Structure formats: structure tokens, C-alpha cells
């Protein structure tokens with residue numbers, strides 16, 4: 001088990017380093033096992049250096065930088081054994097427009113290189129515009145949800161209309 | 163101390179009930195002291211009934227509903243003794259467009275009825291459009307922040323441009 | 325194995341039968357606060373066998389059954405079905421003769437949940453194994469619920485290491 | 493008392509002197525991720541006397557001093573000043589003769605912080621009392637830092653009750 005954790009740590013770390021640099025359009029980051037020699041007891045620390053900044057632990061980054069770094073970790077784990085379905089619920093909420101575009105670039109790349117089907121829940125119009133198709137959830141009758149197909153142009157009008 | 167906590171609980175609860183209904187455009191909510199007869203030992207529970215839905219504890223609401231309810235609590239406390247300065251850092255992130263508009267309506271009302279000066283950090287274009295003025299923070303030189311005045315029309319272009 | 329379709333009947337706010345075709349690539353889901361988007365995410369984890377009602381934002385598992393609104397009474401049961409395309413024949417042997425596998429979970433108030441694959445009742449752990457063979461499952465790191473990002477950021481280092489153990 | 497101006501020199505990413513005029517009504521602050529918006533919020537809490545470096549997203553209080561970038565070395569000190577309009581004469585007696593009060597906090601690497609009001613050195617608790625008389629302070633419920641909303645939602649009921657105690 002110790003061997004397996006170390007091997008998967010190394011694979012995830014390799015993915016994480018690449019994904020971080022892709023999502024940030026630069027910079028470097030890495031995962032570290034800390035507080036114990038034994039990987040089964042160790043903690044996972046995340047060191048991140050966004051472009052033009054000094055390396056820092058995750059807790060010292062800005063809100064958006066933390067979210068983007070956590071996404072790099074999630075996808076790093078995902079890519080070691082891609083699931084047939086990936087559902088992301090409002091992960092783009094704290095991201096600015098440039099980071100949202102790079103997040104969508106990464107989604108495009110993962111959709112191309114895996115067989116995974118992605119379901120992306122979002123309030124962000126940039127993300128909506130980058131989807132292959134849109135579904136809207138409405139509550140025309142109070143408390144009752146309905147799923148409807150949304151055409152991508154109509155999205156901007158419908159998306160937030162209760 | 164027990165008396166004071168009970169009195170402030172009642173005042174905050176009165177404010178909270180009104181602010182919830184204002185922010186949600188309907189519905190009802192209330193604060194409850196639970197788990198102990200002694201208010202100094204009790205927990206604060208939040209019961210909320212958004213329009214058209216059944217009453218539920220805070221933990222059963224949707225992400226945006228939870229955020230809006232927490233805002234009602236924050237402002238309910240604030241109004242008992244308005245501070246000269248109120249700073250809100252990205253509180254609108256999980257809100258849909260209708261809730262953001264109602265959030266801004268409440269900000270307008272509080273700006274009118276108190277002497278409080280509000281500083282609202284946001285990525286949301288609807289919120290930006292409702293401000294009296296905008297400042298941008300940029301990092302033209304990597305790692306160095308500069309504060310600049312932003313004209314409201316120019317906002318949409320500048321706001322997220324790194 | 326590919327997941328191709330999600331059907332909900334009586335699950336939380338999806339009281340009327342809902343048919344969600346899961347297509348390749350990127351599918352966006354949009355709508356106002358509280359309209360039911362996260363309920364869809366929970367339905368996927370639930371039909372995959374999620375045992376914890378806390379993961380369902382519930383005080384008990386029966387809370388996932390439609391609890392009624394102004395015009396309609398509460399329901400007595402809820403069902404979610406997930407369709408798997410098994411053309412690649414990667415399913416566990418006991419299910420592997422089928423082109424298509426429909427996994428369903430049905431809960432009846434005060435009577436707990438029943439799992440079925442192509443109509444035949446199975447145990448919860450058979451369903452968990454089936455999805456595990458498909459590299460997914462209710463605890464899949466690829467199912468990122470609302471607030472998961474905040475959990476990872478706030479987690480102490482030992483708790484974060486468990487994210488790695490999901491991968492191992 | 494009204495807060496009218498915030499000045500930062502060498503505080504986190506605001507290495508160059510920055511003058512933020514705080515005007516009546518609603519002032520929006522915008523910019524990309526990581527550009528320094530939340531640093532402004534922390535500067536307000538810091539000059540009001542915030543004692544905990546954790547509240548500053550720091551491993552020690554010296555971390556609020558500009559730590560250098562590719563082109564510039566780290567600084568040795570940081571200062572934040574907050575200007576109070578005291579026309580209504582609500583300040584504590586010892587400060588109440590002034591129309592304007594400038595509260596400043598200066599930290600020198602490995603030498604800790606010094607507080608001043610109108611240039612005269614005072615103790616941290618005098619500053620805390622001044623802001624308390626103005627119905628504000630580093631722990632004011634009206635200073636909602638990034639993630640505070642999430643904290644309130646996730647908090648156990650006893651922790652949430654403490655939100656009320658701020659009001660009492």
C-alpha cells in the first residue's frame with residue numbers, strides 16, 4: 001500500500017505540475033508529502049508559484065489562485081485513471097475571465113484526449129459559450145425542476161431567468 | 163450578559179426576517195437558539211423558507227440560497243449598530259442575476275439609510291454597474307499592485323484584463 | 325463503459341420523470357439559484373450507491389424523495405436510473421453479456437433502497453463494483469460537488485492526502 | 493466618525509505608496525485574480541489592530557511586508573494609515589480635540605508593530621478602543637473577508653452564535 005501511494009503520488013505530481021502551468025498560463029507548482037517519513041501518515045502540501053510571483057503554500061494565495069490550483073489537483077488525479085463521467089458543480093465561481101478561458105481550454109483538451117463526458121454546472125457566461133450544448137434547469141412550477149434544452153445563442157437571455 | 167445576548171438576538175432576528183424576505187423577493191426565515199436553555203450556551207440555527215419552497219435548515223438549501231441567507235444574517239447584525247465602513251469581498255460569487263440585483267437593491271437602501279461607506283470587491287458585471295464608482299487593482303508590474311480609477315463604461319473592458 | 329443517460333422520478337425537486345441524455349464532450353447546465361442543478365449531481369452519486377445521507381444534503385435518506393409543494397403532496401418513493409453502454413465489454417462477468425446496462429436505485433419511504441441492474445435486484449456492493457470497474461463511483465474524484473474546491477483548500481494536510489488515496 | 497482615506501506603503505503587494513479615497517455610498521473594487529483586492533481588505537483590518545497573522549493569510553506578521561519580486565528586493569517595513577473625520581466629536585476624550593485623526597500602524601521586520609494617532613505613539617489597545625467607539629474594528633461583522641460567507645454556512649451552531657455576540 002505504501003508503494004502504491006508513492007507511485008500514485010509521483011504520477012499525480014507530474015500531472016499536477018503540467019496542469020498548473022497550463023491553467024495559469026505560466027508559473028510552477030508541486031505537491032509535497034510532509035510531516036512524516038511514512039507516506040501513509042504524511043500530509044499533502046501544495047506549493048504554488050503563479051507567474052511573476054514568489055512560491056507560496058496554497059493558504060497564502062488569492063481566492064481565485066487557490067481555486068485554480070485545487071482544480072489542477074483534481075484533474076491531476078482524474079487523468080491518472082479517467083472516469084467515463086466528470087461532473088463539475090460551479091467550480092468557475094471565483095475565477096476571472098482569463099482564468100475561466102484557460103479552464104475551458106483545459107476542458108476542451110481533456111474532452112479530446114479522453115472518452116469522458118463532462119457535465120459543467122455554471123453561472124458564468126464565458127463557460128456557457130464554450131460548451132458543446134446547454135441544458136437549463138427551470139422551476140416554472142414552484143419547487144418542481146424541469147430540464148430543458150437551451151440553444152447557445154438564447155443562453156444569455158434564458159440562463160438566469162427564473 | 164445573558165440579558166444582553168437575548169435582547170440582541172431578538173433585534174437581530176427582527177432585522178434578519180425582514181432582510182431575508184427583501185433579498186429573496188419573498189419567503190420567510192427566522193433564527194433559533196437551540197441545544198440549550200441557556201442562551202450563552204445555545205447554538206444559532208437558521209430556518210429558511212425561500213419563496214415557493216418548504217422551510218428547511220440552512221444546510222439543506224442550495225449554494226446560492228445559503229449565501230443569500232448568510233448575507234441576510236450579516237446585514238441583520240450590521241444594522242443593529244451600523245459601522246462607518248463595510249467591506250464585502252466577493253460575497254456575490256454564487257448568486258444568479260436576479261439575486262445579485264436584489265443584493266444591490268439592499269446595498270442602495272443601506273447606503274441611503276446609514277452613513278456607512280461601502281467597499282464592494284466583485285467580479286460580477288451586474289454589481290459593477292450598480293456602484294457609484296469603480297476602482298481597479300492592476301499588476302502592470304508583476305507582483306506589484308496599483309489602484310486606478312475606472313470609469314463605469316470602461317469597466318466591462320478593463321475589469322478582468324490582467 | 326460509457327454513461328449515456330440519467331433518469332429521475334421523484335428525486336428531490338425532480339418529481340416529474342426527467343430524461344437527461346449524457347452526450348460526448350462538454351455539456352453545460354445552467355439556471356437560477358435553487359432550481360435543481362446540484363440535485364442532478366447528487367442523483368448521479370446516489371444511483372452509484374452513495375450511502376451517506378449527509379452527502380445528499382439530507383437529515384435522513386428519505387429526504388431525497390420529493391417532499392411536496394404548494395400544489396402537490398409528498399411522494400412515497402423516488403427512483404434514479406443510469407444507463408451504461410457496455411459495447412467494450414468491460415463490465416464484471418456477471419453483467420458482461422449485455423450491450424446496455426441500466427442501473428437503478430429506488431427508495432421507498434421507511435423501507436430503504438433497492439438496487440437493480442437490467443431489472444434484476446442486486447446488492448449495493450454489486451453496483452459499487454460495477455461502477456468501480458468503470459473507473460467511477462459515488463466517491464469518484466471526477467464528481468466535484470458544489471463546495472468541494474473549498475473543502476480541498478481548507479483541508480488539513482492529512483485530509484488532503486486522502487485525495488491521493490482515491491487515485492491509488 | 494467617518495473613515496475617509498486608506499494609505500498603504502509596502503503592505504503586501506502594495507509596495508508603492510497607494511492612496512485610496514473612501515467616498516460615501518457604494519465603491520466597487522475590481523481586477524483579475526491575485527491582483528491585490530483582498531490585500532486591501534486585510535490592510536483595513538490590520539491598521540485597526542488585527543493581532544492574528546492567520547487573519548492576514550500569513551505564517552508570521554512580518555509576511556505582510558512586501559517580500560520582493562523579480563525586479564525589486566523585499567522591503568524592511570510596511571505602513572498602513574486610516575484617516576478618520578471626527579467632525580462629530582465621538583472619539584475617546586484623549587483624541588477628541590481633533591477634526592481629523594490619522595491612525596497608522598507600522599511594522600519593521602523582526603521588530604513588531606508600532607501604532608500612532610496623529611503622529612503620537614499609542615498602544616494597540618488605544619487604537620482598538622478608538623475604532624470600537626466608532627462602531628468598527630478589526631473584528632467588525634461589517635468586514636466580510638473572502639470566504640467568510642462559507643465559514644458562516646459551514647459553522648456549527650455554537651460557533652454561529654458567536655456572530656450574535658459581536659452584535660451584543
Ligand SMILES: Nc1ncnc2c1ncn2[C@@H]1O[C@H](COP(=O)(O)OP(=O)(O)OP(=O)(O)O)[C@@H](O)[C@H]1O
Pocket residue numbers: 137143215216222223224225226227335336337355356357358359360361362363364387388389390391392470
Ligand atoms: N426532497 C425534496 N423535495 C422537493 N424539493 C427538494 C427536495 N430536496 C431539495 N429540494 C429543493 O431543491 C432545491 C435545491 O436545488 P439545488 O441545490 O439543486 O439548486 P441549484 O440549482 O444547485 O442552485 P445554486 O445555483 O444556488 O447552487 C432546494 O431549494 C430545495 O427546496
Ligand SMILES: Nc1ncnc2c1ncn2[C@@H]1O[C@H](COP(=O)(O)OP(=O)(O)OP(=O)(O)O)[C@@H](O)[C@H]1O
Pocket residue numbers: 053054060061062063064065299305503504505523524525526527528529530531532555556557558559560638
Ligand atoms: N508580503 C507580500 N509581498 C508581495 N506580494 C504579496 C505579499 N503577500 C501577498 N502578496 C501577493 O498578493 C497576491 C494576493 O492578492 P489578493 O489576495 O489581494 O488577490 P485578489 O485580487 O483578492 O484575487 P482574487 O480575485 O483571486 O481573490 C498574491 O498573489 C501574493 O503573491
Ligand SMILES: [Mg+2]
Pocket residue numbers: 089224225226361362363470
Ligand atoms: Mg447548486
Ligand SMILES: [Mg+2]
Pocket residue numbers: 062063064251529530531638
Ligand atoms: Mg481576493
